[in-house]
Amino acid sequence: MKAYLHLDNGMILEGERHGACKDAMGELVFTTNSCGYLETLSDPSYYGQIVLQTFPLIGNYGTIREDFESERPALTAYIVRELCVDPSNFRSEGALEDYLKEAGVTVLTDVDTRAITRIVRENGVMNAMITDRPILTAAERETLHAYTVKDAVAHVTCDEDEIDGEGRRVVLWDFGAKRNIRRELIKRGCQVITVSGNVTAEHILSYKPDGLMFTNGPGDPAENVGIIAEMRKLINSGIPTMGVCLGHQLMALAAGGKTTKMKYGHRGGNQPVVDTVTNRVYITSQNHGYAVLADTLPEGALLRYINANDHTCEGVDYPMYNAFTVQFHPEAASGPRDCAFMFDRFIAMMEGKEYAAK
Numbered sequence: 001m002k003a004y005l006h007l008d009n010g011m012i013l014e015g016e017r018h019g020a021c022k023d024a025m026g027e028l029v030f031t032t033n034s035c036g037y038l039e040t041l042s043d044p045s046y047y048g049q050i051v052l053q054t055f056p057l058i059g060n061y062g063t064i065r066e067d068f069e070s071e072r073p074a075l076t077a078y079i080v081r082e083l084c085v086d087p088s089n090f091r092s093e094g095a096l097e098d099y100l101k102e103a104g105v106t107v108l109t110d111v112d113t114r115a116i117t118r119i120v121r122e123n124g125v126m127n128a129m130i131t132d133r134p135i136l137t138a139a140e141r142e143t144l145h146a147y148t149v150k151d152a153v154a155h156v157t158c159d160e161d162e163i164d165g166e167g168r169r170v171v172l173w174d175f176g177a178k179r180n181i182r183r184e185l186i187k188r189g190c191q192v193i194t195v196s197g198n199v200t201a202e203h204i205l206s207y208k209p210d211g212l213m214f215t216n217g218p219g220d221p222a223e224n225v226g227i228i229a230e231m232r233k234l235i236n237s238g239i240p241t242m243g244v245c246l247g248h249q250l251m252a253l254a255a256g257g258k259t260t261k262m263k264y265g266h267r268g269g270n271q272p273v274v275d276t277v278t279n280r281v282y283i284t285s286q287n288h289g290y291a292v293l294a295d296t297l298p299e300g301a302l303l304r305y306i307n308a309n310d311h312t313c314e315g316v317d318y319p320m321y322n323a324f325t326v327q328f329h330p331e332a333a334s335g336p337r338d339c340a341f342m343f344d345r346f347i348a349m350m351e352g353k354e355y356a357a358k
Contacts, residue, residue, distance in 0.1 A: 004134050005079070005108055008127040008145055011119065015079075017132065019100035019107035024077035025147055026050040028128035029289065030117045032268030036334025037096070038067045041105075044156035044176030045245065045287050047074035047218035048149035050128050054117050054268075059084035062092030063099040067333065069178040074156050074218065077106040077130050081113045106130055124263040125289060152176070152219025153227070153246075157197035165191045168350050171209040173197065175217030175227070175246050180331040184343045185213065198226070201233035211240045211350045214247025216329065221249035221259050221290055228253050235321045240349035242342070243325030245288055251325045252316065258296040262312070265289035266327075269335035272308035273315070273328055281308060284328035285335030291327070292316065322349065 003017030007028070030052040031040055037058050040051060058080040078100065085095055100107050108130050120126065127147045129136070136144065156176035165186035172182060172194045182192050193207050197217070204212070212234060231254035235241065243251040249259050266286040273284045292313040294303045305315030305326060315326040329335065330342035341355075348355035 001132065003108055003130055003132050005111060005116070006129045006131065006136055006144065007119065009119075009123060012134065013111050013116065014134075015108045015111035017106060017130065018083060018097050018109055019078070020104045021101075022104075022106055023129065023131045024050065024106040025127070025129045025144060026076035027125055027147070027149055028052065028116075028120060029125055029265060029267055030054055030120055031287070032270060033335070034269075036269065038064060039069050039178075039332070039334045041073050041075065041078065041100075042068040042070045043178060043287060044070050044074045045216050045218045047152045047156050047176065049075050049218075050077040050079060050130070051075045052079040052113055052116055052120075053081075054113060056081040056113065057084060058082070059096035060087055061089035062087030063094050063096055064089070064091045065093060066091075069180060069333070070156070073100075073103050073105050074176070075105065077108065079108045079111065079113065079116070081109070081111070083107060083109045120264050125265065149219050150223070153197045153217050153224055156218060158194055159196065161196075162194040163191065164194070167191050168210040168347070169193065169207060170211040170213055171195060171204050171207050172213040172215060173199075173204065173247070175215050175250070177215035177217070178329070178331060178333075180333045181213065181215055181244065184331050184340070188343055188347050190347075197224075199230075201230045204234060205237065209239060211242070211346060213346075214241065214243035214251055214325070216245035216247065216287070218246070220261070221246055221253055224250060235318070235323060238322050240346065241321065241323035242346040242349075243323070244331070245327060245329060248315070248325035248327050249288075249290055249292055251318070251323065252292040252297065255301065255318065255321070256296075256298045258293045259290050260293055262289055262291050266307070269332065271328065273305050273339075274308050275305055276303060282338040283336040284314075284339055285332030286328045288327060
């Protein structure tokens with residue numbers, strides 16, 4: 001079915017619509033991952049966004065539900081150059097298009113994804129709409145321009161507490177957590193208690209945790225005023241704490257820092273990050289459109305990691321809070337594994353030990 005991608009800057013591109021075949025609107029972003037499309041599709045951090053894959057062929061190993069990072073896609077639509085209709089993999093449970101149709105996700109194919117990527121790189125993240133109409137009405141253009149991602153965490157967090165595994169007790173504060181964060185902790189001998197993003201600090205502390213995990217998630221971190229207020233109560237507890245992605249940003253805000261929206265963010269599996277203490281470089285998986293402003297961090301905080309490309313903040317040590325946070329994803333299931341040791345560092349903190357990366 002013929003369809004059109006309408007960009008907020010007025011550009012219109014023609015393609016083919018698949019999947020749910022319904023109109024879709026969202027914030028257009030791109031990811032440079034060449035594999036791991038199932039992780040991309042099931043990552044709750046993409047809530048409210050239309051995701052474009054720069055890699056030209058998507059779907060060649062089909063759908064594998066065991067590899068999902070959440071129950072269902074949170075993105076509003078998906079754009080690829082070519083969608084594979086005949087996957088080949090011994091684990092495949094069917095074609096990706098069939099799953100996306102079942103999940104209600106609109107897919108736009110047969111467009112020049114490289115050209116769209118250049119547009120976003122030059123102009124910044126922008127709103128977009130996929131529809132079968134080549135011309136939008138004045139009201140539709142106004143709606144498109146006004147679109148914004150709102151109440152993102154509330155849409156992707158869990159509904160009730162969940163306990164998995166045995167061992168050191170870690171409360172995982174779910175802002176849209178990828179499943180592999182929980183898996184990495186359980187693998188290291190932790191009992192993981194997952195709680196909703198809307199709970200209070202008192203509720204979290206009632207579990208008497210050995211450690212706290214602030215997870216990834218979608219949206220503007222500064223929008224989460226209630227979460228930030230509760231987090232301020234927690235960070236002074238001295239409980240060993242690790243933050244990932246949105247959790248990293250929220251921790252900075254709770255500590256008195258500030259965040260800013262990036263031009264087009266970091267989304268992909270090849271972002272180089274420098275450890276300012278050891279001067280080692282790690283290749284990381286990332287998915288974020290906001291960054292912590294390093295010069296706003298509180299006294300005593302250490303800017304531990306920086307992006308080698310644009311020098312943005314990639315991680316902070318908070319010795320006064322017994323905490324550290326990272327902007328990248330050490331749990332990336334289909335990405336680089338350079339930084340999986342971050343979980344070992346977190347375990348060492350709970351054991352009262354020093355940890356040195358090997």
